[in-house]
Amino acid sequence: MFLKNLWQRLIAKERWNQAKLENPSSIWPSTFQWSKLLSVLSLREKLILAISVGTFIIALVIWGAYFLNKHTKQTAAYGGAYTEAIVGQPKHINPILAPTNPADRDLSALIFSGLTRYDNKGNIVPDLAERWDILEDGKVYEFHLRPDLVWPDGESLNAQDVIFTIQKIQNNSVRNSLLPNWLSVKAEEGSDASIVKFTLPAPYSPFLQNTTVGILPRHLWAEVQNENFSGHELNTKPMGAGAYSIDRIERERPSGSIVSITLKPNEKYWDRAPYIQTLKFKFFQTPEEAADAYRQKSVDAMGGINASNVSLLRQNDLVISASLPRYFAIFFNQTASKIIADKTVRLALSYATDKNKILNEIWHGYGQTLDSPLVNGMLGYTEDLPKYDFAPDHARNILEATGWTDTDNDNIRSKGGNNLVITITTLDNPELTKTAEMLKSMWGAVGVSTEIKVLSNSQLRDDAIRPRTYEALLFGYELSIDPDPFSFWHSSQRFDPWPNLSLYNNKEMDKILEEARQKQNPDERAELYKKFQQTIIDDAPALFLVAPEFIYPNTPKLKGIEINFLANPSWRFAEIKNWHLKTKIELK
Template sequence: MESLIRWQVLIAFSGIVLVGAFLFSYALGRTTVLVPAEGGVYTEGVAGVPQHLNPLLVAYNQVDQDLAALIFNGLTRLNAQGEAEPDLASSWTAAPDGLTYLFRLRQDVRWADGERFDADDVLFTVQLLQAPDSPAPPDLAALWRTIQADKIDPYTVRFRLEQPFPAFLDYTSIGVLPRHILQGVPIQELPTHRFNTYPVGTGPFMVAEISTRHARLVPNPRHFARKQPYLEAIELYFYPSYEYLPTAYEQGDILGLSYVPPYLFPEITRFHELNLYSARTSGFYLVYLNLQDDERSSFFQDVRVRKALLYGLDRQLLIDQALHGQGIVADGPIRAWSWAYAPDVPPMPYDLVRAEQLLDEARWIDNDGDGVRDKKGKALRFTLTCSEDPDHIALAQALAQQWAALEVAVEVEILGGRLAERLRTHDFQAALAEVVISGDPDPYPMWDQTQIEQGQNYGGWDNNEASRLLAEARRTMDREERKALYADFQRIFAEELPALILADAVYTYAVDASVRQVQLAPLMTPADRFRTVADWYMNTRRVIVAEKTRRFGGLGFSP
């Protein structure tokens, strides 16, 4: 009997060993990994408050632009290179003469309320843009008034232009509005309509609640994208300015900061759980020089003085000190990442000796020994005007300091909201500005002769050949021909140097480490930071990873 018990124990023990060995072998072949899971609320602090959640009305408010980017779609959208790609339109074709565009619309799109999207919505939006009292920005409305829009069938729209305009596709990225909701609303009531608070769009998110304190957006279950966002919701919290955001993060009120201005970098870098994402933007810093002020700043009319001012700037040092490294040294009026950029145009690097030589050649010499160059009793002295933005102030002061080494006296003038008016009326000597050119690289609005009084040619550069090249490039549909025209324009710009191009702007976004898979590609607008939001996640779940098999040659997953 005792022998029988020993055999039973031995058999049981052997069974346990065999089962254990099997489980161990199974575990070696199968393990678990974490993968993204649905859920989690991403909270972000932004500076400002929403006013009009209507794509036609968002141009002057960044918070409105942020929200509209999540709620609406245009026929097209601009990618990281500033080129149009399909959005509500599945495709389009352009006639060889550039006068006719045929857009084919997606047929799987519904508005967030369930109604179908079609060509009637597109034509309705265009009609609002074309209306005499359109609330859209004047330049946008003016362009669309020159375009004839026709419905070919429920999912095909034709646009006819009066003259070729290669940048036309940029203007098709504006969000489309729902005809079935806004038809019949007097156009003058659009800015105050309830739609501005609870809009209905076709985008990946929709408004669940909104107040003067925050907005909660939830995924749109009817969005045409195959992939729904992992996040349960996005909540934007509104603050008076960016200075409030670090404290809000420290107190646990938000997980992200919509933008980290350079002046906040010293404070932000102390948060070790805050990931910083930086990317170049379509904006750049420059100094406008008033070339038409004969009384106060006639010295700017001498190209040797203009070039000396640029040669006398260590722009990398400006970026490092005034902008905490958040910039990229720039040369010329077209961004270096653009297809229109001419890399063979010689740059003008920091060269203090060359700067001094140019001023000496122009007979600007410190004759009276007061530390400021002068000529015929007139000092080389001017006022540099800037906005009240802390980064602009720091940059302006750094410019003045570097020019002092050239014996050029500069006084910094800080303006509030009056800077735009002073630029428009040419009431300045030199002005520091940050300019954004999204999408097509066409620099016509900034440098053509016709734009001195009605555009952004604030310095009054009046060059016949440069204007001819810009006008011709606007009418040419062939990209290679446009590229050649813009290359010639950039050479003239470098020779004349009507303004001082300083640096490309860099956008920095801060998000807590608990939010994963955040990516920041080059931005056309700050709202583009949400371009990959469908991939962001906060929650995870475990799945079993099957052993690499001969059948699949890779990893198999089972929940």
Template sequence: MTLIFRIAAILAALPFLAAPALAAKDTLTMGMTLEPPHLDPTATAAAATDEVVYANVFEGLTRIDAAGAVQPALAASWDVTEDGTVYTFHLREGVSFHDGTQFDAEDVVFSFERAMAEGSVNAQKQIFEPIEAVEALDPRTVKVTLRRPTGSFLFDLGWGDAVIVAPESADANRSAPVGTGPFRFERRVAGDRVELTRFEDYWGEAPALARATFKFIPDSAAAAAALLAGDIDAFANLPAPELVPQFEADPRFTVEIGVTEGETILAMNNAREPFSNLKVRQAISHALNRDAIIQADFDYGTPIGSHFSPVHPAYVDLTGTYPHDVEKAKALLREAGYAEGFEATLKLPPPNYARRAGEIIQQQLAQVGITVEIVPVEWAQWLEQVFKGADYDMTVIAHTEPMDIGIYARDDYYFGYDSAEFDGVMEELSAEADEGRRHELMAEAQRILAEDAVNGFLYQLPKIGVWNAAVEGLWRNTPIQANDLTEVRWRE
């Protein structure tokens, strides 16, 4: 019997022994923690949607690369007038959508006007706010006139919210997305996965992968087990930082610890008492111990004191604005009229970083007399209740959009923050083209948010990438919400 088993084992191993002579593998299964609510990046704030479709299924006039730089995409080039108010985009030839319809200037006009419309559901409508007019000069040329110079305009057009869609398919993109990217949508199995296949008529360089599957695994233990078993090939952001040493010691895997654009915050509803009281927000900021919260994520986060990425050259270290000080927090609560503290709810979405931080924050606020009830919510509930409805006291979330400090200037944003001083700085920043002055304004905006204690600024979310050691081309950092597969391949 032992001999039979030995022979069976040898036979079973033969395909693997012969593998080096075979063609390189051309499929990839990528693990993700959160499942997208739908697949239209122009109609949701959910990062998970962009992480599946950005640069893979959908493309914009520009795109953001792995280094965070603006690159041409559907626009091969562009001209800008000296005053920075008129952009003329020269579109690529021979581009088609996945359903066979041809891409031209009218699709750009349609996409921009759709996003700018009064009833638009685009989560980043501010990208399009500077636009006064968009015109198709001919099938390959689009003229965009701005109300004022906007220094970040080309970068903003590289967001997932600004991808180009076709009027023939736009209404169905939530369930059956049709773009111009190197991969076409194959199918979605709700609660499990999204499958993409290579688009054979892609205008650019064909991707090495013939098929890609995004597998949704919300449980961190299950995610790690799937990697170890080979059921998935990669997890671009592993939700189990405690297992990093195990994967680093395993030669079958590559581990890359990078950075994201994810400012992780204790968001407070500034429009609701008692969080409308500056002294209460300051007290909460003093009560928070960032180091303890980061330790719960196994020290893979970078402390922040405002809503800004530490890797940006305009970053200002404001972590000392409200140092951890329990007695100072209690004194501020007394001054605010809450000597006995108060009760509040903390709605926590599914990501592990939010749930782990939430439990520690509950304990830290209890030390200053604030009784916190933790309310776990699913992702769809969080989007509906917190992000859209502003029906919350506090929540923990990582805002992963690039350079998104401007969200604090929005009148209807879920923070409920209102500051004429901050709005003025952002208005000047929007019109400023000089990089040095832009950095000065970004620094001033950071200071205002920190001093106003708008939210509890915790840490910059790390990117813990773990994938099969034979896989190349995945991003180490996340300058934009994306799992860009265009350059991913298996080593032969």
């Protein structure tokens, strides 16, 4: 009605009709007429017109937004450059030698591919091998390589490259930490060059995780003598079959130390090319230097930081975290102390320990408290187990009931003339020394006197762990996602060089561990691991504390990253092909 009245009034206006004379045959108003529109309207008409036009524009915008939301989507786009700070120096960008150096391990994870790999949830999935068969009750594994695999230089990648890599690992002249995983494993070609066959001396259910090791190009390494393997230039000029390859290396003069390494997508990669076109890694000597670069935004991310360095971050920084198969615990050596051999004392120490306080104050909440020797997310982990919750009054009561009393009011309990004194031995590490101090305070509150012995890496190894001279060892275990607790808890592993740090000796447990590592059915293995956890908790050979997470400061610009459970921090790159910095709009 308003528009109809407006139109009639416009026609009646002299200036409008005069403008109409310019083009009397036109039904639609002329340009000149439109230019005079506001001059012929009253204030009220102008207001109504403005509201009407505004409403139309708003409706148009809402409709447009609805259309875009309904019929388009934002997707990843190729391009962009990503820079990460890493503490340390790359020395051996070689999957056989890399595991002992985080910088090497990170780069190897991007440059090399194995037969299998971990995904971002810690599951083993195909990589260079498209499938595998487990035969002869778990003694034989056959891997079928993807067709038409090639190295970045165009050379064919086949079973001989895989066999060459495994034989190098097995060679005693090539010192590497992977050797125990491959002892007595026979590697050979299958019925053709696309099939690799591994024969184990006995069934070993966690074997698949060993096949995540990166494969070396035989045609480049074949002529390198074993004695020159670790010092060869291919270790800093590597070529692999991974998602990325080296573009350039920047060195500092005159020292020759590597300042940065830039990676580009591997054009011969078997899978889809990664979205990010340039990856750059800058190397720093200390976490403080790396954090400073991150704060100044000269890097996009830091390749993991310790909990003690969380305070170096800004309040609004993006921090990504993921679970790891590692934990810290107090391992009790019952052969070194009669006090430690008293199970009541070990239980009282457990009840006197506030694990949540340790997690929150030392690890800033990044992690989980632990009650068993398996971490949440690992096969067989269950929460349906007894727990020694923080209960200091109960700790006092059970000590009192078994004769540990404070008769002279010096806040130290005694029994049979022996004071309740325990020595914690640990590594000179910020998180561990702070944990030891907190345990001293917590245990002191229930009448246990605690001494702390802090040692360097070499001292801890040579003077404490190897001779098993500690009473209570505050230490960490790094496990595999697919657990094999045999080495850590079987009675045959009690003495150096094996890692049964509690010197735990339980024949029934030995049978459980022996059976579990040979079972192929994961449900059956999980049931055995539940029995394993139950027995450990009942016997209390250790006090399990916390399982810290991987802490990954990053840029909000990075999209597509999802990490949940990592075999080790370098597996954060497992799904890097999905990471992206740029996006585009597409129709659904």
